[in-house]
Amino acid sequence: MSRDLAITAIRLTPILVADPPLLNTQGVHQPYTPRLIVEVDTAGGVTGVGETYGDTTYLELARPLADRLTGHRVTDVNALHVLADAVAVDAARVDGRADVGGLRGVQTAEKLRLSVASGFEVACLDALGKSLGLPVHALLGGKVRDAVEYSAYLFYRWAGHPDGVVAEKDDWGAALDPAGVVAQARAFTERHGFTSFKLKGGVFPPDEEIAAVRALADAFPGHPLRLDPNGAWSVETSIRVARELAGVLEYLEDPALGTDAMAEVAARTGVPLATNMCVTTAAEIREAFTRGAVQVLLSDHHYWGGLRNTAHLAAVCRAFGVGVSMHSNTHLGISLAAMTHVAATVPGLRHACDTHYPWQSEDVLTERLAFDGGRIAVSDAPGLGVTLDRDRLDALHRRWLDDDGTLRDRDDAAAMRVADPSWVPPAVPRW
Ligand SMILES: O=C([O-])[C@@H](O)[C@@H](O)[C@H](O)[C@@H](O)C(=O)[O-]
Numbered sequence: 001m002s003r004d005l006a007i008t009a010i011r012l013t014p015i016l017v018a019d020p021p022l023l024n025t026q027g028v029h030q031p032y033t034p035r036l037i038v039e040v041d042t043a044g045g046v047t048g049v050g051e052t053y054g055d056t057t058y059l060e061l062a063r064p065l066a067d068r069l070t071g072h073r074v075t076d077v078n079a080l081h082v083l084a085d086a087v088a089v090d091a092a093r094v095d096g097r098a099d100v101g102g103l104r105g106v107q108t109a110e111k112l113r114l115s116v117a118s119g120f121e122v123a124c125l126d127a128l129g130k131s132l133g134l135p136v137h138a139l140l141g142g143k144v145r146d147a148v149e150y151s152a153y154l155f156y157r158w159a160g161h162p163d164g165v166v167a168e169k170d171d172w173g174a175a176l177d178p179a180g181v182v183a184q185a186r187a188f189t190e191r192h193g194f195t196s197f198k199l200k201g202g203v204f205p206p207d208e209e210i211a212a213v214r215a216l217a218d219a220f221p222g223h224p225l226r227l228d229p230n231g232a233w234s235v236e237t238s239i240r241v242a243r244e245l246a247g248v249l250e251y252l253e254d255p256a257l258g259t260d261a262m263a264e265v266a267a268r269t270g271v272p273l274a275t276n277m278c279v280t281t282a283a284e285i286r287e288a289f290t291r292g293a294v295q296v297l298l299s300d301h302h303y304w305g306g307l308r309n310t311a312h313l314a315a316v317c318r319a320f321g322v323g324v325s326m327h328s329n330t331h332l333g334i335s336l337a338a339m340t341h342v343a344a345t346v347p348g349l350r351h352a353c354d355t356h357y358p359w360q361s362e363d364v365l366t367e368r369l370a371f372d373g374g375r376i377a378v379s380d381a382p383g384l385g386v387t388l389d390r391d392r393l394d395a396l397h398r399r400w401l402d403d404d405g406t407l408r409d410r411d412d413a414a415a416m417r418v419a420d421p422s423w424v425p426p427a428v429p430r431w
């Protein structure tokens with residue numbers, strides 16, 4: 001192995017990963033969700049790995065980007081974004097589209113490019129770290145903590161996917177009322193030691209979700225609690241819920257959609273508001289921050305364009321006096337490792353980060369990342385500190401190849417229609 005950092009080959013492997021029947025305001029998670037694994041080989045004999053969304057539009061962009069990046073060096077992460085910008089995206093297939101599988105705010109061609117580039121950036125940094133014998137956090141300026149805290153991501157859910165649907169089974173059971181939510185939270189603490197809890201809301205009428213949060217507060221006195229209805233409420237409903245849960249919630253996440261609504265809710269309640277929907281692009285920052293619409297920004301290295309962009313975003317938040325934490329969608333261990341490295345470098349990270357990882361029974365790593373007291377230890381091994389399990393990768397890719405296209409694009413509303421053929425994503429505000 002040498003330190004020749006030239007990229008000689010890039011492998012893109014789309015996979016389908018098992019996902020439980022988690023409910024959100026759009027519908028329910030598919031039994032399998034697409035992800036893309038990126039491998040970058042260097043002339044020095046090192047391979048770096050990255051992970052990002054695997055839906056069709058992401059793959060269409062990833063392929064030409066892989067061709068253009070080959071021949072560059074793994075240090076060329078600024079050039080990576082220039083190359084991504086030059087790849088043609090059919091904006092008509094992206095701009096203004098409803099987000100049917102992710103509830104991550106506005107969809108634009110730029111955000112699509114950033115989301116794809118992030119998988120390559122992580123793979124490049126992993127390869128660079130391995131080549132230099134340095135952990136990724138060192139490439140970002142070094143860690144300021146040795147472990148990163150995550151919160152238990154509670155979901156209303158069915159015990160299993162609808163009858164007749166091919167799916168992996170799990171032992172979490174159903175959670176459809178306050179008692180079920182508390183039981184799920186207890187399972188999270190027993191299995192992973194989490195001490196802070198986020199409930200995905202927007203599924204049941206607000207009073208039922210208020211009751212679930214109150215039940216959590218009774219069961220876990222003094223523990224940080226969040227509720228996230230993904231913008232399903234009107235301003236008036238948001239204000240009512242915020243007032244009822246004042247003193248109970250650490251923050252309320254995206255109660256209503258858009259900067260105007262969030263600013264009004266923030267102005268009329270004392271509960272801090274967090275978002276991964278109202279501010280998801282650079283262009284949305286100034287207005288939301290100056291109007292006080294957001295008190296905590298949930299960053300996400302996938303759609304903000306990588307780990308370095310995430311560190312920059314955290315600096316912008318600091319400048320505006322806005323707190324920062326992390327959003328999560330369905331993801332595997334490569335992304336959890338990447339999140340942990342960048343989170344380790346962010347000063348003033350005062351809120352536990354979100355992660356879906358405990359819901360993922362499958363991974364492409366030889367060894368799963370393990371939570372200890374709800375925290376992931378920051379690896380000091382070279383690169384991300386994870387090892388790809390090629391057999392697992394091949395098996396999950398085989399599942400993607402065998403799919404007739406039904407599952408290759410995450411669509412929570414379509415998944416819900418399997419159980420309820422009349423389902424359409426509710427108009428917003430839903431309540
Ligand atoms: O996975 C889900 O159902 C979540 O609702 C996800 O799609 C959101 O993007 C996310 O977790 C959030 O915090 O809004």
Ligand SMILES: [Mg+2]
Nearest residue numbers: 228253254276
């Ligand atoms: Mg959210």
